[in-house]
Amino acid sequence: MALPVKPSPWSSKSIQGVLLDISGVLYNNTEDDVGVAIDGSVEAVERLRKSGLPVRFCTNETQCTREQLVRKLSRLGFTLGVSEVFPPAPAVCQILKERNLRPFTVIHPSCDPEFADIDQNDPNCVVLGDAAKYFTFEKVNKAFQTLMSLEKPVLISMGQGKYYKEAGGLKLDVGAYMKALEYACDVKAEIVGKPSPSFFNAVLKDMGVDASNAVMIGDDIVNDVGGAQACGMKGIQVRTGKFRPSDENHPTVKPDSYVDNLAAGVDLLLQNR
């Protein structure tokens, strides 16, 4: 087993671009789905923008469209444009078109509009998102039957998250259902979203910044921090959102830095600049 290597000291001076996770970093979910901004995060994003560093919002959010997400964050006080937000659904649609794939989707209904111009008749693949309560047995079993009916089953998963935190407690994420189908059908899912290198690289390309000069700030030790590091970026974990103290003893991932929240992360990046 690969033991985590203590990251080398690094200087924030080298950073020329910043990738931010959204849920658990900018805001926390609430029961009413309105969300609540995490203390200091609104100002932290503003300070980053004023510093001139390019910022992209890199999320595995699949419970809404980009437009809905921007509106939600705007109501919480954040300023961002749709083109700065990178969720998995548009990347998946591009793959589906390139490969002539017609998906049976197990996704949250709020994400349906992202797939509006995709042919979903006579499916020849399965696309999973964070369907939450729509992960009914009927739906998951239909996805299973679809995969089993295909000579070369294709399973695309928008992220591989294990769980996330909501006001009502921890909630199972898409990764769990991805594993269920991988096991039942003897297939390996194609991950679109964090921590997939192709997903991170598309964001870096959009920013025009090399991985070695970019940093990802997130609350997910594996998908944000580990994924970014595997691409050659720095990875900072915030102690908000789904962070758990046991993350600091993670067997394989050691963040380049820990910070208490996004505000402290931005302090770290902007110090000495």
Next chain:
Amino acid sequence: MALPVKPSPWSSKSIQGVLLDISGVLYNNTEDDVGVAIDGSVEAVERLRKSGLPVRFCTNETQCTREQLVRKLSRLGFTLGVSEVFPPAPAVCQILKERNLRPFTVIHPSCDPEFADIDQNDPNCVVLGDAAKYFTFEKVNKAFQTLMSLEKPVLISMGQGKYYKEAGGLKLDVGAYMKALEYACDVKAEIVGKPSPSFFNAVLKDMGVDASNAVMIGDDIVNDVGGAQACGMKGIQVRTGKFRPSDENHPTVKPDSYVDNLAAGVDLLLQNR
């Protein structure tokens, strides 16, 4: 990777005890849950009994109690006693009592009576069965939250089947949900049922037959055939139930024999006796 080894020729003369899987071997499920006996299976069980060979019914069935299962099979023409049927639930209850475990159960409501005398307050473990449509997101997420709340999470799964065949098509089995929770919670499930060696050994002990003199006949290449072989028994796969032609090229399991159905399996066992 371990390549399958072609089993040595064997003689049915050495067999002193027979373990039979139930679903897909004795009968097939139907939409109305009545089931339909597989051609020749009723007579095959009768011939086995008349031969004097002890027979046990070794099943991962968790959608009903032993009594309900015996009644169902009896309506289809089979003669068997409750004490000859070995499903996982009674074995799980014994484990729960021995280890002072109080389960949060995700099981089919019809299986609830098997857990009637088990304390289920303030759960300190999770027990999964084939809950079928009762694998709702709410229920699976509650199991997940229960495991995440425990310092030493205990996940007990009644079998690890991938899927089974019903009149409506293939249906996801408990193993898929076991894998989902294993992944989300970073735990390893304890399997009670086939292919667990302790489960097979309990049946062999009840028969008073050594593994080397016993044979398992089932439709599941991994859980019936592979599990039995791993215990030192012979394993015969029937081409009924969930059997799929690709099973005959299984990467790790090679049955000692294939037969078209249980009747042919009994022919094979009783020839030359």
